[in-house]
Amino acid sequence: VWGSNYFGDTKTLDVHIKRLRSKVEEDPARPKYIQTVRGLGYKLEV
Numbered sequence: 854v855w856g857s858n859y860f861g862d863t864k865t866l867d868v869h870i871k872r873l874r875s876k877v878e879e880d881p882a883r884p885k886y887i888q889t890v891r892g893l894g895y896k897l898e899v
Contacts (some may be wrong), residue, residue, distance in 0.1 A: 869893060874887050885898060886899070
């Protein structure tokens with residue numbers, strides 16, 4: 854996503870996903886809709 858020349862914080866995306874989960878998930882600690890796919894990223898389950 855960021856490219857090889859990115860020098861910022863790589864946790865930016867994690868923070869945005871956490872905020873989205875807190876808004877759309879019943880239990881953000883056990884997400885049903887926004888799921889993490891280890892080694893790949895995230896997926897949206899509808």
